[in-house]
């Protein structure tokens with residue numbers, strides 16, 4: 001029995017409105033349910049931002065069998081991403097740096113990065129265009145970098161690319177659809193941009209399959225984050241429609257005070273994970289580096 005069914009049966013037995021204690025128990029059970037769903041995935045992925053003390057914080061909060069991916073910001077640059085990935089690598093099963101095409105200064109810079117990755121046994125990367133508007137070197141978009149990688153000697157054996165179920169603030173949907181199909185032969189999987197509307201994501205997954213895209217998808221799940229930070233980040237990266245969806249949904253389900261946690265999204269996705277036509281390989285959690293909160297909710301053992 002899930003927590004909602006349980007709460008309804010408690011309510012109908014006692015003829016009492018839900019007390020705050022009961023709501024707390026429901027919230028806890030919801031979270032346990034979502035932990036189980038996240039844990040069912042063979043390879044949990046967590047996205048981290050390179051910041052001070054990240055190794056200490058990540059090892060304290062996340063299990064060693066997790067896959068971590070490390071973002072690439074225009075402020076810190078791609079070398080900071082690689083440095084952080086190398087520092088985390090001994091502690092986790094798999095560490096995946098995001099390599100932003102527009103932040104690579106030259107072919108020589110790319111070769112030096114590839115050598116450094118190889119020297120540290122990092123064999124997977126996530127290729128993005130990058131939030132840096134003007135390219136620092138010859139690679140203008142993710143596709144240029146993927147093509148260049150295909151002509152070079154390296155030990156990278158797995159490449160991920162981003163995908164945008166909710167669209168992108170600067171890029172038209174028709175361009176995005178063509179782009180992901182063009183990138184697909186060079187990539188092994190796609191990760192969906194964070195989105196709070198699971199129906200939109202699932203409809204998009206089906207439309208991509210109809211368009212002939214064969215890459216497995218990791219569905220991007222926003223992790224626990226305070227509302228003000230979430231709104232700041234979502235506005236910056238253009239995830240605004242589904243924030244509106246989230247607000248409406250939290251109001252409808254009476255969870256406005258409790259705020260967002262991933263359990264509703266995970267529960268909605270759960271029945272679709274085993275539909276083979278969808279090709280959903282797992283979840284990718286955007287942690288916003290809120291690792292203490294993540295640990296409290298998911299626990300070390302449960303993942």
Ligand SMILES: NC(=O)C1=CN([C@@H]2O[C@H](COP(=O)(O)OP(=O)(O)OC[C@H]3O[C@@H](n4cnc5c(N)ncnc54)[C@H](O)[C@@H]3O)[C@@H](O)[C@H]2O)C=CC1
Pocket residue numbers: 070071072073098100127128129130131132140141142143162170171172175176179
């Ligand atoms: N920092 C990070 O770790 C992450 C960043 N992102 C960001 O998401 C955004 C998109 O990344 P990708 O899909 O890899 O981009 P991309 O640069 O590979 O572009 C995808 C497609 O859109 C076109 N395009 C790009 N910018 C355009 C513009 N301003 N107007 C019209 N068409 C445009 C490209 O020609 C290409 O066909 C970037 O801002 C990227 O940095 C995504 C995931 C993680």
Ligand SMILES: Nc1nc(=O)c2c([nH]1)NC[C@@H]1CN(c3ccc(C(=O)N[C@@H](CCC(=O)O)C(=O)O)cc3)CN21
Pocket residue numbers: 049050051071072073131193194229232233237286288289
């Ligand atoms: N366009 C785009 N750029 C990204 O960087 C990005 C996406 N999309 N999609 C998913 C995730 C979400 N990303 C982020 C990036 C930064 C913070 C963040 O918390 N930034 C801090 C500053 C961190 C620092 O000290 O560098 C903040 O307070 O905004 C969160 C999520 C990275 N990813």
